[in-house]
Amino acid sequence: MNLLISLGIEGTAEKTGIGIVDSDGNVLAMAGKQLYPEEGGIHPREAAEHHAKWIPQLIPQAMEEAGLSYKDIDFISFSQGPGLGPALRTVATSARTLALSLNVPIVGVNHCIGHVEIGKLDTGARNPVTLYVSGGNSQVIAYESGRYRIFGETLDIAIGNCLDHFGRETGLGHPGGPVVEKLAKEGSYIDLPYVVKGMDFSFSGLLSAALRAHKNGE
Known part of the structure; x- marks a missing residue:
């Protein structure tokens, strides 16, 4: 049985990604481009424009990396959600257009299940x-x-959102997670509260406590 090959388009938020894999799980190519907001968080419209700009450029790049021609693609997959509405619509439109042009099936993928x-x-x-x-x-x-x-x-915000919010409020930039991780390796432990209720958890209190600690110079 011949291996099936899928070209996938990811764009749930600020990252545009193109991946090519086969049905044995081998990654044949990956190409991506991330949007870095000048200030604040991710604006849905800007994310959509970012995807619209980079998807047409990244697809040929991934195809070249994989050493394939378009006739080798058996189906198109795309991130169907969850994510930012305008970004998801741009990705879905791009995926449908490509699938129609290649006359191959299209498959929507849940972003979380993909992870x-x-x-x-x-x-x-x-x-x-x-x-x-x-x-x-x-x-x-x-x-x-x-x-x-x-x-x-989570009962309120996701941990990634918590770290990014902390990064923006303290001038560390976006995304805040990598910077916070680097600083944590160099710093000392600070006791901060967090909430676990059964199998649910909450991070808004952790964010507020971390911002207070930063304001107090801890």
Whole structure:
């Protein structure tokens, strides 16, 4: 049986990504471009414009990296959500246009499940309970009765959002996560409150406490 090859388009928020994989899970190419807002957070319209600009440029780049021609592509996949509405619409339109031009099927992919499946592929884990944390999501996910189910999640903001907000408020820039991580390795431990309720959790209190600690020079 010949391997199937998928070209995927990702664009749920500020990152534009093109990936080409085969049905054995081999990554044949990856190309991407990230939007860095001049100030504040991610504006949905700017994210959509970023995707519209870079998707047409990144697809040929990925195809060249993979050493493939367009007739080798068996189907198109794209990030269907969750994410920023305008960004998702731009990605969906691009995916449909490409699929129609190549006369191949199109498959929408849940962004969160994509993360989980990549983790399973990389680690070889079978039927794991996954703590999924990202910029816009923080969830406890497992596969049960033929579908993924959420057993716990943030009650307010995601941990990635928490770190990015802290970065913006303290002048560290966006995204704040990598900068906070680097500074944490060089700094000392500060006791901050966090909330866990059953399998749910909350990070708004942690953010407020961290901002107060920064203001007080800790």
